[in-house]
Amino acid sequence: MKNTDIEIITSIKALLTASKLKLVIIPHENPDGDAIGSALGLGQTLKDFGHEVKVLSSNDYPVFLKWFSTDVPVIIYDKEKKKAKSWLKEADAMICLDFNEAKRAGKLAKKILEFEKKKVLIDHHPYPTQFCDFMVSETSYSSTAELVFDVLEATGLHENLSQKAAEALYTGIVTDTGGFSHNFSKNTFKVVSELLNYEINTDKIQSSVFHNYSADRMKLLGYCLNEKMQVFPEYRAAVISISKEELKRFNFKSGDTEGFVNYPLSIKNVVFSALFIEKEGHVKASFRSKGNFPANEFSSSHFNGGGHLNAAGGESDLSFYKTLLKFTQLLPEYKHQLLETTI
Structure with missing residues (x-):
């Protein structure tokens, strides 16, 4: 200490x-x-x-x-x-x-x-x-x-x-x-x-x-990976987004989305991953990164959050759609940093 x-x-x-x-x-x-x-x-x-x-x-x-x-x-x-x-x-x-x-x-x-x-x-x-x-x-x-x-x-x-x-x-x-x-x-x-x-x-x-999840949670994960994950190879980044309606469709329980943000980092050459979940009155954000890309600085600068170098959280007061749009529009600003990230 x-x-x-x-x-x-x-x-x-x-x-x-x-x-x-x-x-x-x-x-x-x-x-x-x-x-x-x-x-x-x-x-x-x-x-x-x-x-x-x-x-x-x-x-x-x-x-x-x-x-x-x-x-x-x-x-x-x-x-x-x-x-x-x-x-x-x-x-x-x-x-x-x-x-x-x-x-x-x-x-x-x-x-x-x-x-x-x-x-x-x-x-x-x-x-x-x-x-x-x-x-x-x-x-x-x-x-x-x-x-x-x-x-x-x-x-x-x-x-x-x-x-x-x-x-x-x-x-x-x-x-x-x-x-x-x-x-x-x-x-x-x-x-x-x-x-x-x-x-x-x-x-x-x-x-x-x-290894203690519900069948609904596994179905939600499959749906997110198949339907809701966007990969941006030009930025070495990916994002998953889940709306309130989608959570309801899969009988969401607290903890069901735990770890979802990590899955895109399993994709070759992806070094930055984001997860946006629509909540009542705000959008919850989670960020994960590899190497020296600062997920915490990205979160604190743009999504009222913070955390560690490779794991951070935040939130947005914008609508679900505008939050996703904001994230994708920010990626070009970080292109050089993401492309230069070493693992």
Whole structure:
């Protein structure tokens, strides 16, 4: 954790080990495997230390991530507002995971900013805003789950790590690295080797995360690849777009489009991929790239987003059609950069 002062770690240790607390852990909106894995892995460890812990998520997370053995309760704000508000009032401290600014927590953003007790941030996304008292922001990490493990180790709380927690943290790392296909380091495998000491069932995790989809999801994927994918070989780019009507036609459930943006990168010579999904009032955008093409800079410059070099997200307030048009009209501006991208 080269960017985090020892004083920050010392303060977090003092906060989380001095006495038993009521803690609320908040992942980003639309939690993915890293967000929910980090939250449950950290939550389980803190619970086993003796704290009372609840994870509070702005909205629900995908069905294929609901198999964890951890017994930390997850409150979905969209469905249980009264219970969520009650726990926010009771909580002695808040831990925010896997997002770099309050607005990334969706409907909980205001609650986070209004929370008057101590707040901790643990995250691996670049350019964090100062909205917590103690911030651990390390962009060299593959995932927040990997970073959580090192924070637990640095504070001595890793002594309370269990198989349940290790399972969740491993899942966070596996999902954010695409099954160890990108954005990993020597430290990633060091942490994974430590997690394997807890005898987690990696075959079960792999199957639950990557081979646990509905037939409707598979049909939607086939439809997108066959009917909705546009390839621009002159720019080494591709895009997939999905309208609200198309989502409805395939009985869309949260998480069904997870990973769709990666598929065009399997095409020879494509180094930049985009996915646009029409939502109520906005269009959700996801970007992936290979090599040195900065997906995060493209997203922050044009789609009110950000993220990592090769993986970023954003959104558009334009109509679905105009958003797609905007993307295709931007490609000529990046032609030289895309053609010069090295892998």
